Amino acid sequence: MQEIMLDKNIVLLDSPGIILSTQEQSDGLVLRQAIKVEELIDPIKPVTSLLTKVQREDVINLYGIEEYLNITQMLGLIARKKGFLMAGGIANIDEAAKSVLRDFMNGKLSYFSPPPQSALLDEDENQDQEMEDEF
Numbered sequence: 001m002q003e004i005m006l007d008k009n010i011v012l013l014d015s016p017g018i019i020l021s022t023q024e025q026s027d028g029l030v031l032r033q034a035i036k037v038e039e040l041i042d043p044i045k046p047v048t049s050l051l052t053k054v055q056r057e058d059v060i061n062l063y064g065i066e067e068y069l070n071i072t073q074m075l076g077l078i079a080r081k082k083g084f085l086m087a088g089g090i091a092n093i094d095e096a097a098k099s100v101l102r103d104f105m106n107g108k109l110s111y112f113s114p115p116p117q118s119a120l121l122d123e124d125e126n127q128d129q130e131m132e133d134e135f
Contacts, residue, residue, distance in 0.1 A: 033105055043097035047071060050104055053111045059100075062108060075100070 004012040029035045030046040037043065048071055051059070059074065060067065063081055068074040072093060078084075079091035082099060086092050103109050 030101060031104065037098050037101045037105070040098070040101075043094055043101060044071065044075070047075070047097045047100050050100070050109075050111075054104075054109050058109060062103065 002014040004014060006012055027046040027049040030037065030040065031050060040046070051071060051074075059065075063078050065074065065077040065081060068077060075093040075096040076091040078100065079093055079096035082096065084092040084095040084099070100109070104111070
């Protein structure tokens with residue numbers, strides 16, 4: 001790591017791959033693969049964030065599970081389906097959550113956000129329509 005003094009109050013840190021974050025940002029950092037899934041203390045929190053972005057039908061189809069009411073139930077169904085069971089046949093939802101995160105990072109669960117609509121695009125479409133009308 002290299003420190004560069006820009007002035008007496010500002011120091012620039014030049015570092016290869018070090019990301020300073022707060023606890024609130026950790027969910028996003030996991031989904032961006034900046035934090036390893038294995039290092040998570042609570043893997044359910046990032047899965048909760050992830051499930052607000054992916055389609056419910058995609059999760060049901062990928063894991064071959066039935067309709068679920070909440071995240072805990074979904075993780076229990078996935079744990080049973082994948083054999084993540086603890087003593088007494090209790091579903092290991094932490095391991096199921098880590099599995100869901102790994103599947104997301106490996107591209108099995110897709111998420112995308114459409115580009116924002118722009119007023120410029122609407123103007124371009126109107127101009128295109130005007131040109132077509134002229135011919």
